[in-house]
Amino acid sequence: MTSRTPRRHRRLALMAAGTVAAMVLVPGTALAQQDPINNVVDTLHAMAGAAGAPAAPDVPQVPGAPALPNLNKLPVGVPALPGGAPQLPGALPLDSSDDSPGHTTKLPVTPDHGSGFVGDVDLGKQEILDLTKYDATIGDDGTPHSDATVLSLLGNQLVGASQDAYGSKLSNPTAGIGKLTNGFLTLGLLYDYVSAIKGDAGPEATAADGVLGLCLGGKDPDATASYHCKSAVLGAGVAEGLGHAERDATTGHTAAKSVNELVNACTGGDREGYTCKGLLGAQVLHSDSESESRTPDTSRQSWLVALDLSGKKILKLNDPAHLSIPTECGDSGIVCLFLNQGKSIIFNTGAGSAQEALHLDLLKSTPIDALVELGQAESIAHLVPPAGCNPGEKGPCNKPECSDGIDNDGDGLVDFDGGPNHGKADPDCHGNPNGPSESGPGEGAGNGEGAGNGNGLASTGAEVAPLLAGAFALIGLGALTVAATRRRVGKHTI
Secondary structure, eight states: OOTHHHHHHHHHHHHHHHHHHHHHHHHHHHHTTTOTTHHHHHHHHHHHHHTTOOOOOOOOOOTTOOOOSOGGGOOSOOOOOOTTOOOOTTOOOEEEEOOOTTOOOOOOOSSEEEEEEEEEEEETTEEEEEEEEEEEEEOTTSOEEEEEEEEEETTEEEEEEEEESSEEEEEOTTHHHHHHTTTSEEEEEEEEEEEEEEETTEEEEEEEEEEEEEEESOSOTTOOSGGGOOSOSEEEEESOOOEEEEEOTTTOOEEEEEEOOSEEEEESSOEETTEEOSSEEEEESOOEEEEETTTTEEEEOOOSEEEEETTEEEEEOOOOEEEEESSSOOTTOSEEEEEEEEEEEEETTEEEEEEEEEEEEESTTSTTOEEEEEEEEEEEEEOOOOTTOOTTOSSGGGOOGGGSSSOTTSSSOOTTTOTTTOOSOOGGGTTOTTOSOSSSOOTTSTTSSSOOSTTSOOOOSGGGHHHHHHHHHHHHHHHHHHHHHHHTGGGSOO
């Protein structure tokens, strides 16, 4: 064998390398119309897999498990779903609980609602006192209902009101003070407000009541509750409630909230998010619960004493605690005191929570059993799809994102035309009602031809053209050298 044989082998190898490169880059160029870098890499991976490379094992998943928010605050637990709350096959609920031994907080059950009370006193299983008890409910059929009981003795409502669909009522015996002073001084005394409406946007229910609401130095002559007090010198309230629930008629998603406090005051500013943004604020007891089905998610708080200074909460006694005599509060408990107890649940189509600030039971299970509960709030909300829709569909009735009436990407822009009463159109829809995504044009956006990423130019494959030309050059060079070698075969001995 002569010394030219290795050269021939090298030339053959050169041509083979060029052929392999072309095999990789030709399909990669077609994919590069969408993503010139990642898709070429994907092609390499696919070819490696076709050549017999072992595939990575699948990661096991829970069938149908939903995306659940804020899992860091939800210890593992799989309780039964509340009442009539629906569950898709294979989805597991998660819950969290602050209950102490001997105390069980009952989870709320559907229909969706925000409800609670500031005070409840029973003696020997007999109702003695109910103070600012409220309930705002939306049925699965979309019917709203609200009920507010400011004061009830021995099971008889003395001050309160209720409202079925549709309308609203406001009662405040001292409303004239605000009108007389043009809002400088307003007083809500044994007041209540109930509302149940079912407009085009969806059903809504509100039940608010309280014993006393004061606003000094304000500008709203109709202010009743302390949370109505804006831009005032002093706002204060005693035993105030509030329950609210609303459902979006387009999507079927629901939100519900319940608040209650015993005493609160805020000086030199407004209250925002249960915190006084003024000079000094204070709350005694408190308690709140909020739930929504869109995420889904829920929150619950309750504190016995809280102080606010210059818009910041500097003190909050919010830890669960209990005192029992004997140690375990069973059926024979003499003193059973529980503070800041509560429970939450998040399931595949909604969420709910219940929170109780103070629970005191004296001489339990005796004829003179005395039960005092202060600051109890609960809420639950779940998806109720509009007629013709199924749970879990993307958007209402499976409509494309560019015409489903929802701000899907959260940028404040909605649909191809701004959506129903939502404002500006989302430019990512390119004026196309069938656009499947508000996050980018995607398939079907614009005219569907040559769509690029966002507002940039479409990729043409130019990024890999030099590589492709080089591959073909290698093939040609290899072929020429092999041919030249064959022409010289007659002059050499092999």
